[in-house]
Amino acid sequence: GEDVEQSLFLSVREGDSSVINCTYTDSSSTYLYWYKQEPGAGLQLLTYIFSNMDMKQDQRLTVLLNKKDKHLSLRIADTQTGDSAIYFCASWDTNAGKSTFGDGTTLTVKP
Amino acid sequence: DAMVIQNPRYQVTQFGKPVTLSCSQTLNHNVMYWYQQKSSQAPKLLFHYYDKDFNNEADTPDNFQSRRPNTSFCFLDIRSPGLGDAAMYLCATSRTGWETQYFGPGTRLLVL
Numbered sequence: 001g002e003d004v005e006q007s008l009f010l011s012v013r014e015g016d017s018s019v020i021n022c023t024y025t026d027s028s029s030t031y032l033y034w035y036k037q038e039p040g041a042g043l044q045l046l047t048y049i050f051s052n053m054d055m056k057q058d059q060r061l062t063v064l065l066n067k068k069d070k071h072l073s074l075r076i077a078d079t080q081t082g083d084s085a086i087y088f089c090a091s092w093d094t095n096a097g098k099s100t101f102g103d104g105t106t107l108t109v110k111p
Numbered sequence: 112d113a114m115v116i117q118n119p120r121y122q123v124t125q126f127g128k129p130v131t132l133s134c135s136q137t138l139n140h141n142v143m144y145w146y147q148q149k150s151s152q153a154p155k156l157l158f159h160y161y162d163k164d165f166n167n168e169a170d171t172p173d174n175f176q177s178r179r180p181n182t183s184f185c186f187l188d189i190r191s192p193g194l195g196d197a198a199m200y201l202c203a204t205s206r207t208g209w210e211t212q213y214f215g216p217g218t219r220l221l222v223l
Binding site for chain 2: 004030031033035040041042043044045048088092094097098099101102103104106
């Protein structure tokens with residue numbers, strides 16, 4: 001089955017850029033997602049990218065997809081303290097008909 | 112306006128006492144999912160409904176059951192909760208299987 005992996009922790013200073021990385025194993029993944037989870041809350045979809053795209057930008061968020069290396073990244077520009085949360089990468093597994101989530105990256109933003 | 116609603120937000124139950132968690136949606140989506148999330152872990156899919164078709168994950172314990180009486184509502188029943196079932200339970204919906212999933216705020220279950 002699909003395996004999605006992320007680094008567990010990232011710490012940045014307010015105003016810096018954050019880059020959260022993710023790798024996946026299923027080359028047939030059609031959609032790749034980034035979700036944000038704040039303490040005690042559900043998952044909030046931040047953005048997604050279709051597998052035939054290399055890049056998607058949405059305000060402070062930039063998603064880069066390297067399909068050859070099965071590598072996905074989320075860049076947050078001008079990171080704010082309100083961006084502190086857990087960020088989950090997920091891929092849509094066409095064969096299994098479900099999403100597979102990574103274990104999440106805890107982003108800590110220091111003032 | 113909330114689109115995926117989960118009740119209650121916090122649930123305390125006793126070891127072995129059946130408990131039901133509720134999810135409702137105003138999106139008229141075809142698919143509803145139940146996930147279990149333990150601390151600092153990825154959400155784990157328990158099962159999902161595509162309309163009325165129930166799809167159980169192979170490793171979901173028999174202790175977990177689900178009902179979807181209509182498009183808007185879906186319930187998670189835990190027949191005999193154990194201490195290991197304490198977790199956050201997340202409900203999500205999507206229009207079709209591969210489209211964006213919209214998550215509810217979750218129900219945190221505590222088993223005493």
